[in-house]
Amino acid sequence: MSLRIAARRLALSARAPNNLPSSQTPVWSAGLGPSVQRRHKWSTNLFKGWGKPRTKDNLAATADPVTGQLDDPKNREQFLERSMYSGVEDNIFQDEIEAPQKDASTEATPGAGEMEQKTKENMAMVVDPDPRSRIRWQRKKVIQMVRRNGRLTKEERIVMSERELLHKSEFMPTSVKKLVMLARQIAGKPVDEAITQMSWSKKKFAAEVKYYLEEARDLAIAQRGMGLGEANGETFAKPRKIQTKEGKWIEITDPTRMYIAQSWVGRGTWRGKKIDYKGRGRMGIIRHPSTSLTILLKEEKSRIREYEDSETLKAKKGPWVHLPNRPVYGQRPYYSW
Template sequence: MLGRPLSTSSRWIQHSVAGPSRLPLTRPPLSCRHASSFDPISWLSRTLSPSTFGKTDESEAKEDEKEIIPEKPTESSNIFATDPVKEEPQAPLSASRTSRTRPTVPLKPRQVQVSNIPVPFHKETTMPFVISHRKLNKLGRQIAGKPIDYAILQMQFSEKRAGSKIKDLLTSAKQKAVQRRKMDSPTLVVAEAWVNKRATRSKKMVAQGRGHRGVRVKRSATMTVVLKEGKTVEQQKANERKRKLSRIVSAAVTREDKPLRNPAPMWTW
């Protein structure tokens, strides 16, 4: 009899707590609206700092505290402050480099044998005359590098209007080189020949149709030649013949120790 009312009472308690929604019997969450007194930084410092936990004797703990000697504070109160480092005096850059490298040996000046005898030459220039510098430059390329007699012969039979003036220039330059510079006439060569522009001589108006007009400009130019001693025509011909003979390579009775030039394809052998 006693057990029945207890069962009914316990059943009544369960139903009264659960309710019609059949919610599980759990503890309701506590309110967290108030500020927490837990500080993670202080907890971390207490956890990692050496403590006297586990010391059986208080005297041992006091001895450990005495052994910890605080560091001497610096001038600034910053926790990241460090002692100033004394800078050592550095040697000059030139001294440090010379100490690392090998001792330099003074170089002797290179002796170049220069002959005191100047190379004789003669330069001659024409007077400015009306001609285009492009037309005159063609004559300069024609006589450059030629023997003086051959250049005079070319200008003598040239069909250009300026040919006669260039011929007179070469003739006078040859005479002055032989008389003044004491140069050998058969070996004279036109070593250089160039053309320079000169001032514009005149501008002339040219009438054109329908009320138009144009300007005709007369240009002027000069030619300069330099005569030097070189090889005669006979020497040049002999050197050319020697060069052509050296290029001849044939499979004769006596083989020549020279490489083949322009070999034929193998399938034609």
């Protein structure tokens, strides 16, 4: 049985022998006699100094050498001056900062080309981090160009001659089954006609589809210069009549009129879940979906080219023959009846 608290304090307050070092001063434990105090990693007070008033000595001992002394206005000014006006090893544009500014009326200072070359060398690690791979890629492209003798593929000619814009919307709080109906409704229609359809539609998200159609139309005009044929006078003297992929015949007067070549939807992440309570103590989970709408805008010249390609392919096939002239294999040596 251990001593009481008062007796334990009296035993610990007993004087220790003076001939032992301070690290091995015996501590009188209750009922066991003197024991040697040893140091370990938990003997240090981790919370030492907490709660003391902030003085200059404490700040100097605990402050961060970089940002801890920025409370002083003088130290802050010196730190900013060192950071903004550092040497050449810290700032790659130091040569341009220290170089005298050129005047348009005076001649160029000697050594300007050398300074500019040095700046390019300093920037080489950023603009050209892997020069060997770049040279290999350029060599490969030159070999391909020489083998083709400057000829372009059909896909490259289409990309260079026809313009298009791919626009994707944000995820909307609706399902794929509901939004795919609107995507099918506007596919293949001119942009203005699709916007009119969405303006008078009774669907809830028709307004959102109309907003993204208008946004895609404005981006196509501003970024790609699409749909400016009437403004520039690029119209047909006689309307062109073509047949779409759906089998509908249309007349085209402006070859740069924008139409929706493709429109599709994509499933997004679930917006949340809710319990669906059922009978007999059962339940289900209702997940709230999100869906995006993607639109591919093209000009009517692309649709004219596709129609002409399909007609050329039909002409190359020739007339349909009921019994083509080809060898017959696996004939039976007897009648099949």
